[in-house]
Amino acid sequence: MSVRPAHLGAVEMSQGYAAGRLSPVEVATDVLQVIDEREPELHAFWVRDELEQVLARARASQGRWASGTPLSRWDGVTVTLKENIARAGVPMPAGCAAVDPVAPEMDSPVARRCKEAGLVVLGSTTMPDWGMLSSGHSSLHGRTVSPLNPDWTTGGSSSGAGVAAAAGYGPLHVGTDIGGSIRLPATWLGLASLKPSAGRIPLHAPYLGRVAGPMARRVEDLAVLMDVLSGPDPLDWTSLPAQDVSWTDLAAGNDGGPWSPHGLRIGVWTRAGYGVEPEPEVVAATRAVADRFADEGAEVVELEPWLDQGVLDGINRFWQARSWADLSRLRPERQALVHPFVAEWARQGAGLGGVEVMDAYHAFADLQARTVAAWSRAGDLDLLVSPVAPCPAYPAELPMPYPDEGRGMWHINFTLPWNMTGQPAGTVDVGRTGDGRPIGVQIVGRKFDDLGLLRSAELVVPRTVPSAVDCGQGAT
Structure with a gap:
């Protein structure tokens, strides 16, 4: 029984590309097939990039590997981005049917870094209205559905990102979080996730509590996205200074020996x-x-x-006031389109x-x-x-x-x-x-x-817990 290319981890993909055992086109084609199979039921995407766009990105990556000039170790690995992560020309409705979404003119630092690393972007994933629900409900998208069981919630607000990860739409997925929006869908969909330190991953619209971070089926894939996305950016005045971090070295301790929680x-x-x-x-x-x-x-x-x-209760009141400011600016007929809750x-x-x-x-x-x-x-x-x-x-x-x-x-x-x-x-x-x-x-x-958190997570995660991919979706 072999694992289909779409369900490999990012490290395995990278190693396969470097050794010539696997190609980015092969992976992208298989990921697109998984999406074709599952997306009509799951509704994880707000914008699914055109087939030829995705394959062109994969062919470009394949050419770079063939010529020995990959943009990074992760060139050719697929990734999805939550719909509130700005991509040039892609409308950002924040899951709400009541707004006229504006398409940004430039990429966010997250989207730009994915491109600079050669990642194959698949599209933008769904979220509930204004990110204010911990579920897959949206007045614009309808309901995003759990691949584990349609009767169970997806969590939110990074609902589409979580579903894409759990369903095996490739290994890497980026969500955002101001109070649990990465971690809640991760726990309810059987995933690993990281809300990074404030400022670790630069944002296009920073504010108190907000972060972008990775969601995946494996802890080591979280580390891959941290390797791609972390570091300062002039667009985000809250971003942390540059730091040399060996993100994917999860087994090593700071003293050069193996990592251990002994004495912590x-x-x-x-x-x-x-x-x-x-x-x-x-x-x-x-x-x-x-x-x-x-x-x-x-x-x-x-x-x-x-x-x-x-x-x-105080934080809830402040968020209500902030959302009322958004809602009150809409005409009454538009307000009626917002999710009732x-x-x-x-x-x-x-x-x-x-x-x-x-x-x-x-x-x-x-x-x-x-x-x-x-x-x-x-x-x-x-x-x-x-x-x-x-x-x-x-x-x-x-x-x-x-x-x-x-x-x-x-x-x-x-x-x-x-x-x-x-x-x-x-x-x-x-x-x-x-x-x-x-x-x-x-x-x-x-x-x-x-990094210490990722190392601790890699230590405790069991290898026997089944995922949506393992339950009938992972083998060919």
Whole structure:
């Protein structure tokens, strides 16, 4: 039984290209076939680039490999980009049927770097309205569907990116995240993901908490995208200075020997203290990862809750006010086109006054201060493990896991803090519930130690957890 080219990892593709065992055209052709097979059901793409465009990119890469002049080690590997990652000439509606999307005139740093590395871009993947749903629901795209089970949510807002990864549309996929939008679909679709340190991957529109980051079926593929995308860019005034990082060397430690968590201080956080508390199977999976670190010689310490509901409610109010500003500028007939859940949620910001909005904004700083203090009180941790979300994948027909009683954002309690502190936070797929739904665990690193986080994730991820590709989609 052999793995079809579309389902190889980026490292395997690169090695195949370099050795002449595999060609970018062969890979691109097979990836396009997988998309043809699955896309009518899954709806992962907002813009699927024209067949001849994709094949021309693959042929150009193949020519570079033949002449010994690849643009990078990853020349010819395929990639998808979320629809809010600017690509010149590609409209960016942010998943919303009510807006007249503007097509940017220039590529974002992410899109530009993919081209500069020779990656074969397949298209732009879907997201829900304005990125404000943790599901595949969109007033513009309809519903993006999980390849694991159509009755389970995809998560969001990087819903299309997650589905493309889980369905085997090649190895590399880029999402964005301001409170969990990379990590939530990753955990509910059985993927690995990384929300990198703030400023690690430059953005075309930076703002508080926002990052772009990789989603993939393997941790090593996250490292490949970090190798392509990280580094400063003049377009992003928040981008970090240049740093020499051996992103794909996941086995090596900083001292030159093999990487090990021996001697590290690792926190385990399973009681949030606000939002919805995690279900027992999610807690058990988290503690199993902590136990694995302990077995490898790490010191594991328990973290008590340090945040309260008022912090999350304040951030929610600020986001409502921001979205109300977008919604209120639309004509009434246009407002009616916005997803009903998002529109109703945004309208709750209509009555907020300036003082209330500013008070809500201060919740971000409160969260930052409390989270940094908790990390320090725990003994200046090296890593932290926690649930990604309180629940496994919820029913696909719901726009949010807890959509009633004002609990719309209560599921981001474990993911949100790290957007605001700027620390890297990744996810690994570690198991299945009794009914087969994926369970992901979050690993958080020290600020700027994205590589250490990836090394820890590679250590704990099991090799036996089935994926959508493994379940009938991976062999020829």
